[in-house]
Amino acid sequence: MSCFCSGTRGKDVGIESLGSNSKTKPKKASATSYSFRELATAARGFKEENLIGEGGFGKVYKGRLSTGQLVAIKQLRLDGESHQGNREFVTEVLMLSLLHHSNLVKLFGYCTHGDQRLLVYEYMAMGSLEQYLSEKNPLGWRNRLKIGVGAARGLQYLHCVANPPVIYRDLKSANILLDNNLHPKLSDFGLAKLGPVGDNTHVSTRVMGTYGYCAPEYAMSGKLTLKSDIYCFGVVLLELITGRKAMDVTRKQREQSLVAWARPYLSDRRKVSQIVDPLLEGRYPLRCLQNAIAITAMCLQEQPNLRPSINDIVVALEYLASESSEVVRHRARTPPRQSHSQSDTQSDTTN
Numbered sequence: 066m067s068c069f070c071s072g073t074r075g076k077d078v079g080i081e082s083l084g085s086n087s088k089t090k091p092k093k094a095s096a097t098s099y100s101f102r103e104l105a106t107a108a109r110g111f112k113e114e115n116l117i118g119e120g121g122f123g124k125v126y127k128g129r130l131s132t133g134q135l136v137a138i139k140q141l142r143l144d145g146e147s148h149q150g151n152r153e154f155v156t157e158v159l160m161l162s163l164l165h166h167s168n169l170v171k172l173f174g175y176c177t178h179g180d181q182r183l184l185v186y187e188y189m190a191m192g193s194l195e196q197y198l199s200e201k202n203p204l205g206w207r208n209r210l211k212i213g214v215g216a217a218r219g220l221q222y223l224h225c226v227a228n229p230p231v232i233y234r235d236l237k238s239a240n241i242l243l244d245n246n247l248h249p250k251l252s253d254f255g256l257a258k259l260g261p262v263g264d265n266t267h268v269s270t271r272v273m274g275t276y277g278y279c280a281p282e283y284a285m286s287g288k289l290t291l292k293s294d295i296y297c298f299g300v301v302l303l304e305l306i307t308g309r310k311a312m313d314v315t316r317k318q319r320e321q322s323l324v325a326w327a328r329p330y331l332s333d334r335r336k337v338s339q340i341v342d343p344l345l346e347g348r349y350p351l352r353c354l355q356n357a358i359a360i361t362a363m364c365l366q367e368q369p370n371l372r373p374s375i376n377d378i379v380v381a382l383e384y385l386a387s388e389s390s391e392v393v394r395h396r397a398r399t400p401p402r403q404s405h406s407q408s409d410t411q412s413d414t415t416n
Contacts, residue, residue: 096158096161096162096172096173096174096175097173097174097175097185098174098175098176098177099174099175099176099183099185100176100178101176101178101179101181101183103130103131103176104128104138104176104183104185106131107128107129107130107131107136107138108126108127108128108138109128111124111126111140115127115128117137117192118137118192118193118196118239120239120253122141122142122153122255123139123140123141123142124139124140124142125137125138125139125140126138126139126140127188128185135188136173136185136186136187136188137185137186137187137188137189138183138184138185138186139183139184139185139186140181140182140183141153141154141182141183141184143180143182151182152255153255153256154175154182154184154255156254156255156256156257157172157184157253157254157255157257158172158175158184160231160254160257161254164222164223164227164231166218166219166222166226167218167248167250168215168216168218168219168222168248168249168250168251169219169222169223169250169251169252170186170187170189170242170250170251170252171186171187171250172184172185172186173185173186173187186252189242189243189244189250189252190243190244190245191242191243191244191245191247192242192243193238193239193240193241193242193243194212194238194239194241194242194243194249194301194304194305195237195238195239195241195304195310196239197243198238198304198305198308198310199310201344203344204247204344205345205348206345206348206349206350206353206354206389207386207389208247209305209306210353210357210382210385210386210389211247211249211386212241212243212247212249212305213301213302213305213357213382214379214382214383214386215248215249215250216236216241216249216251216298216301217298217375217378217379217382218379219249219250219251220233220236220251220294220298220375221375221376221378221379223251223257223294224260224291224294224374224375225375225376229259229260230259230260230291231257231258231259231260232257232258232259232260232289232290232291232293232294233251233254233256233257233294233297234256234257234258234289234293234294235253235255235256235257235275235278235297236251236278236294236297236298236301237275237278237297237300237301237311238301238304238310238311239253239275240252240253241301258289260290260291275311276311276312277300277310277311277312277322277323277324278296278297278300278301278311279293279296279297280292280293280295280296280297280369281296281367282367282369290369291374291375292369292370292372293369294375295364295369295372295373295374295375295378296364296365296369296372298364298375298378299361299362299363299364299365299372300323300324300365302357302360302361302364303323303324303327303361303365304323306340306341306342306354306357306358306361307323307327307340307341307342308342308343308344308345309323309326309342310323311323311324324365327340328365330358331358331361331362331365332362334355334358337354337355337358338351338354341354349389350388350389353385353388353389356381356385357382357385360373360378360381360382360385364378
């Protein structure tokens with residue numbers, strides 16, 4: 066892997082091959098190098114009013130480049146003893162320079178200047194899914210499915226197209242960004258790992274990630290597999306369905322862990338409506354909800370070999386999304402009846 070050096074905008078950084086297969090030539094990655102002065106000017110001196118997010122390894126600011134383009138600028142916090150921040154920086158440049166998909170956030174460039182490490186991404190106007198849900202924005206059932214499908218497609222690209230496969234390791238609602246059309250993109254690849262190859266079944270690594278999302282077998286053993294990501298994805302689906310956070314210490318103790326609170330409801334089709342986000346106000350097809358709950362429950366199986374592959378998840382969610390859209394179109398064509406049986410349908414939104 067080549068070193069990253071500070072320089073003026075316009076230089077490229079070459080990185081080892083990733084994402085190619087045996088039938089194609091290795092890809093050469095490149096990421097534009099920006100000067101610290103340019104990025105500091107773009108983010109207006111990294112003032113508080115330009116702050117749009119904060120994570121474990123740094124802050125993210127809204128900025129405008131000299132070209133007029135809006136960007137998100139991540140200023141990483143370096144840990145002098147463990148060098149974790151610098152490792153995250155190198156990993157993220159490596160991953161996002163070589164992996165390209167409509168459901169992965171786009172990296173424009175980077176900056177190294179002294180102890181500064183900055184990353185420049187496309188700006189996602191609606192922020193993260195976590196922010197969107199916590200701010201109680203109205204999010205209809207079809208848009209929740211749309212976000213789930215998009216996030217699954219991004220994960221599918223990492224697991225099935227990238228060669229070797231990539232284990233995301235930090236899939237969570239805070240790392241799913243939304244544009245003006247609520248199109249989701251996975252972001253923050255600093256903890257990503259290349260998956261097992263050949264006869265290997267897992268990657269051994271120290272446990273890192275976010276509490277409330279971490280797969281139980283990974284938390285206990287440090288053995289990381291593609292199925293670890295599937296568990297995280299199940300937690301995200303549960304957040305979309307319930308509107309709750311994965312971990313919420315403001316709730317009663319038995320309700321703080323979303324998975325622990327919801328698990329008794331996941332196996333009883335008669336109770337699933339009790340955990341749905343109240344903001345939906347019952348506007349969803351009940352059968353579609355039950356199927357979404359079933360997919361979520363499979364992702365959250367404690368035994369990793371019982372969890373579905375991401376290919377199966379994408380197929381199932383795409384079917385639910387198309388089915389939900391068809392329900393809305395059918396109702397638009399059908400005159401309202403005097404009464405409806407809740408066992409057949411719930412009202413749905415067009416959002």
